[in-house]
Amino acid sequence: MSSDSGAEREKLRREKDLAFFGAITASVSHELNNVISIVYQTAGLLSDLLAGARHGRPISDERLEQIAIRIGEQTERGAAVIKRLNAFAHSVDQPCAEFDVNAVAENLITLAQRLASLKRVSLAAELAEQSVLLTGSPFGLQQVLFATIRLLLSQSQENDTITISSDQNDTGVIMTVEGRSSDDDRDLDLSGLEFLMSCMNGTIETRTKGGHTTLSLLFNSSAEVQGRQDTN
Amino acid sequence: MHRFRALLIDDEEELVSALVERLGYRGVEADYALGGPEALEKMRRDKFDVVVLDLKLPGMSGEDVLKSIKRDHPSVPVIMITGHGSPNLLPEGKPEQAFDCLAKPINLEALISKMKEAIDGK
Numbered sequence: 076m077s078s079d080s081g082a083e084r085e086k087l088r089r090e091k092d093l094a095f096f097g098a099i100t101a102s103v104s105h106e107l108n109n110v111i112s113i114v115y116q117t118a119g120l121l122s123d124l125l126a127g128a129r130h131g132r133p134i135s136d137e138r139l140e141q142i143a144i145r146i147g148e149q150t151e152r153g154a155a156v157i158k159r160l161n162a163f164a165h166s167v168d169q170p171c172a173e174f175d176v177n178a179v180a181e182n183l184i185t186l187a188q189r190l191a192s193l194k195r196v197s198l199a200a201e202l203a204e205q206s207v208l209l210t211g212s213p214f215g216l217q218q219v220l221f222a223t224i225r226l227l228l229s230q231s232q233e234n235d236t237i238t239i240s241s242d243q244n245d246t247g248v249i250m251t252v253e254g255r256s257s258d259d260d261r262d263l264d265l266s267g268l269e270f271l272m273s274c275m276n277g278t279i280e281t282r283t284k285g286g287h288t289t290l291s292l293l294f295n296s297s298a299e300v301q302g303r304q305d306t307n
Numbered sequence: 308m309h310r311f312r313a314l315l316i317d318d319e320e321e322l323v324s325a326l327v328e329r330l331g332y333r334g335v336e337a338d339y340a341l342g343g344p345e346a347l348e349k350m351r352r353d354k355f356d357v358v359v360l361d362l363k364l365p366g367m368s369g370e371d372v373l374k375s376i377k378r379d380h381p382s383v384p385v386i387m388i389t390g391h392g393s394p395n396l397l398p399e400g401k402p403e404q405a406f407d408c409l410a411k412p413i414n415l416e417a418l419i420s421k422m423k424e425a426i427d428g429k
Contacts, residue, residue, distance in 0.1 A: 105363060105390035109319050112412040116325040119415060123332050145321055195366045233366060 088274055091267070095218045102189050103160045110153040117145050159186055166213040176207040176216060176241055176248055183217040184239055187224050195233040198224065201240040209248045209294055211275055216294075219271045220250060223290050226263055227254030230288070250292040256283050263288065311356035311426055313337040316346045316372065317388070318365055329415055335422070343367030347375055355383060357422045362389045362408075370402055377404045384425035388413060 121142050124134045162182045184200045191198050209216065220239070227237050237254040257263075265279060272279055272292060280291040313335055315323045323339035330337040338353070340346035342364055350358075358376060362369040373385055384406040391410060401408040406425040409418065 108390040108411045109322065113319060113322045113325070115412040116322055116329065116415070120325045120329055123329055127332070149321070193363065193365050193368075 087270065091271065092214075092218070095221060098190075099163055099186055099221070100160070103156055103186065106156050106189055107153055110149050110156070113149045114146055114153075117142055117149070163217065166217060170212055170214075171210065172213065173208055173210045174213045174216075176209050176250065177202040178206075179213045179216055180220055180239065180241060180250065183220050184224075187221055191224070191228060191231075191237065194228060194231060196228060196231045197236045199236050199238045201238055203241045203243065207241045207243045207248055210296070211294060215271070215275045216250075219268065219275060219277070219292055220252070222268050222271055223250075223252045223292065226265075226268060227252060227288065227290070230257040230263075231255050245296075247293060247295040250294075251289060252292070253287055253289045256286050256288045263290075310334060310336060311422070312354065313357050313359060313422055314346060314349060314355040315339040315359045316341075316343070316364070316369075317361040318342060319361075326413075326415070326418075330419070333415075333419060335419060343372035343375070346372060347379070350376065350380055350383075355380075357425050358383055358385045359418065359422070360385050360387055360405075362387050362391075362402075373402055373404055384428070386418075386421055386425055 121139075124132075124138065124142075128134050159182055163186060166179065180202060181200055184198050188198050224237060224239070231237065231254055235255050237252065240251045240253075242249045242251070263281070265281070268290075269279060275294060277292060277294040280293065282289045282291070313330065315326055315337060316339070317323045318341050320339075320341055323341070327337040327339050338349060338355075340349055344367060346358075346360075349355075360369055360372055360376075364372065369387065373387070376383060376385055385404065387402060387405040387408040389408055389410055406428070407421060409421060
């Protein structure tokens with residue numbers, strides 16, 4: 076590989092890394108904004124009710140309790156979102172490490188659910204019960220998984236489900252993502268995903284049958300990650 | 308200004324229900340819908356003077372809801388609300404048919420002022 080094409084490849088990889096990071100953080104910020112909006116308006120409602128009480132419009136204990144519960148639930152929702160974002164953000168701490176694919180995938184699937192929900196599509200995680208260990212980039216794994224989910228989302232319809240599963244054999248780790256096929260049987264453009272998989276030293280297999288497309292992401296057990304070097 | 312009726316459209320029910328109640332305490336009659344189809348059905352049945360519409364809705368998008376409203380009720384102004392930090396940061400700018408765009412979290416007094424401005428301006 077010439078130094079020019081190597082530099083271009085590196086540039087493309089960094090652009091895709093940033094785009095992925097931006098997509099996830101934008102989605103999280105929208106959800107947190109909704110949480111804050113609900114808490115803000117609920118607190119405002121409480122002020123309105125208290126003002127009303129001072130002018131002879133009493134508030135029931137049940138109403139106060141309902142408002143307190145709502146604020147508590149939204150705060151818990153926000154805390155859960157922040158926890159997931161924190162796990163995602165820290166997935167870049169180590170460019171190459173041994174990690175549990177299931178734990179990383181589960182976090183990413185939850186983060187991606189909001190985007191799927193905008194199309195009224197559900198993401199179902201059917202991950203292996205035992206830990207599935209991979210040596211590689213946790214960030215890279217999430218990136219390819221997200222790209223795969225987005226590909227299948229592009230041909231999903233309302234009320235569809237995209238199923239993500241994991242498995243491990245002697246040669247490596249397999250993540251399978253299954254969803255609806257396109258109506259006109261056109262092939263998915265896998266070029267972007269293939270590039271990301273090459274950065275993970277992995278390959279893709281595609282199968283279309285009975286109106287479903289299955290993308291299998293194959294990672295070698297001890298994949299050395301190409302091009303993801305610690306630049307610190 | 309005479310009393311007016313507002314329709315709020317957002318999939319976060321706890322948000323819109325609180326806004327509707329608070330608007331009621333300020334003399335604004337309001338209702339809410341959790342998505343585009345429900346909103347369009349309510350607008351077929353009842354008259355609204357202004358609509359407040361979330362840009363990001365599941366299923367039928369905020370932009371598509373806006374287009375449908377302007378097609379079926381061209382005189383009703385629509386104020387968009389967005390979770391972007393600022394409406395200026397929207398990738399494609401404020402939707403053309405929207406009267407204006409406000410960022411969440413919304414200040415209630417600012418929303419009422421904007422609704423009055425939209426109704427006066429049509």
